[in-house]
Amino acid sequence: MDIVRASYPYACSTSGPGGGSKGQLVFPEGAVLLVAERSDDGWCRGYSAGNQGWFPASYVSPITPEQLLVHSVNPVALNSILRSPSWTVYATVEGKLYYVNNNSKETSWTLPSPPGNSLDTLSVPTEKSPLHVSNGVAMRRKTMKEAEKPKKAKYRIVNGITFCIEGGEPQELMNPQAPSYIDYFWSDKGDRSGFDVIREKHVQGKDVIKEMMDFFKERAAIEEQYARNLNKLSKSTHGEQEEGTLLAAWKSLKAELRQRSEAHSKFASKITETIEKPLFEFKESQKTDRKHHEQLLEKSRKQLQSLDAAIDKAKQSLNGLVKTSGKMKRQSSINGDVKIGDDMKKLEATYNQAQRLWVDNMIAACRDFERHEEERSAYLKDRFLAYIDLCVEAQETTAQALTYSTNMVDNINKKADREFFIKKKGTGTLRPVDRVILET
Structure with a gap:
């Protein structure tokens, strides 16, 4: 009262x-x-x-x-x-x-x-x-209980968006089974909206993919350079003056270098084809969705802020009419009240409709970005495993060549090499004898 x-x-x-x-x-x-x-x-x-x-x-x-x-x-x-x-x-x-x-x-x-x-x-x-x-x-007296306090506001406006007051009636989570973007990014944090935080995470994910591409590109380049150096070394004249089993061991080592060179060259090519290029395609595929949500959310957010400003302006107009209504004819004052009231209801309906649209767009963006992050995590895991498989494959190939070289080195026989040298280079078996100048 x-x-x-x-x-x-x-x-x-x-x-x-x-x-x-x-x-x-x-x-x-x-x-x-x-x-x-x-x-x-x-x-x-x-x-x-x-x-x-x-x-x-x-x-x-x-x-x-x-x-x-x-x-x-x-x-x-x-x-x-x-x-x-x-x-x-x-x-x-x-x-x-x-x-x-x-x-x-x-x-x-x-x-x-x-x-x-x-x-x-x-x-x-x-x-x-x-x-x-x-x-x-x-x-x-002071011992009497305080009179009923005026009702507190049921909501608060933050950057044009209407929220329940803190400590008010709790809202149920949209996805109570597990933590989800759609439940934890509605409020603004400073001058950044919840959508900006999610978008930044998405952009960071894109940057990490770019870093991963650069990493494997450099890795492939190192492998290719290593392969060229191995191939060059395999064509050298080192050990060609050897003979027998030692010469065979030298030849096996050079053959192993050539095989290893081919293996690392193929390894570098497969890194480019199966990891680096697919990463680029995956990164580009997520860019379209991000830009789509950025445009929708930016447009609906600006509309909400514009409508909130219009509501404040209408409230000021209503207050101004109340102050000046005594200088106006009674009927025109009443008509002004009714008109402003109708305009306020229309603004309220338009604002609520725009806010519901923003909520729908935000939910769609949260779900898409969350899905993209899950896909990114799974895809990067798959590429890491693919790289490990390529390493194992390259190691198996070089291991086979190395096994052959190991066997050839084990077959080095000093006696056989000495016999081979004697047969090939020997000058005769007659040894020198004493010379007799005067016979007795």
Whole structure:
């Protein structure tokens, strides 16, 4: 229940909840009114001088507890408004109204109903409660419970988006089975939106793929250079002066170098074809989806911020009309209230529709980016395993060549090499004898 004062005189209007003079409350400028009900279309139902009815909210202004005392709105004045034979109205020092039954001394925070109707009571100030009256205004001691506090806002606006207040009614997770992007990136973090955080993760993943491509490109280049060096060394003249089993061992080593060179050259080629190039194609395939979601989210986010600014502007226009309505004709003032109210409802509907579209786009983006990240992780794992398989394959090929070289080295026989040399290079078996110059 609020106490208000009439800023302008009001007669009646053909529009509004009352639909004419029978349902509307008439009052002069400066009249004190009790507001019992407020409607969403800018009208109030209240009491004044024993009468009740509807009137435009823009014609009155609230009275603060300090103004309540300054204007001497005491129980006498309040009861002149109520004019009830059974109840007396009092005001606490904070401006909270309560009512005392003149016969039963029953108390209530709510406005007494007209005669014949029952009044709901609350277990609030009783005759024995620590209330006392000073200078005609009801006062309370510090031991009295605080009056009902005004309702807190049910939502908060962050960068044009509407959220429930922190600590409010909890929302169920969209994917309670496992942590998911669609449940943890709705709010903004500083000047970055949740979508920006997800997009940055996606871009980082793309950069890592690029780094992986560079890594394997360099790896293939090293293998190719190694293969060329091995092939060059295999064609050298080292060990050609050897003979026998030693010469065969030298030849086997050079043959192993040639095979190893071919194996590493093939290894380098396979790294390029089966790892580096597919990584590039995979990176490019994810770029299209990212740009699609970037455009949709950026467009819907700008629309939301624009609509939020339009709502603030409409609120300011409504407040301005309330302040200036006393200088306008009554009917045009009421029509202005109704028009602005209709515009506000349209803005609200448009905003909510745009926000639902943004939510849908955000859910789609979260799911696609999450899917892309899972695909990227699985694909990189597959490429790593493919590289390991290529290493094993190259090692097996070189191992076979090395086995042949090992056998040839094991076959080195110094006796056989000596025999081979003697047979090939020997100059004769006759050894020198003593010379006899004078025979005896």
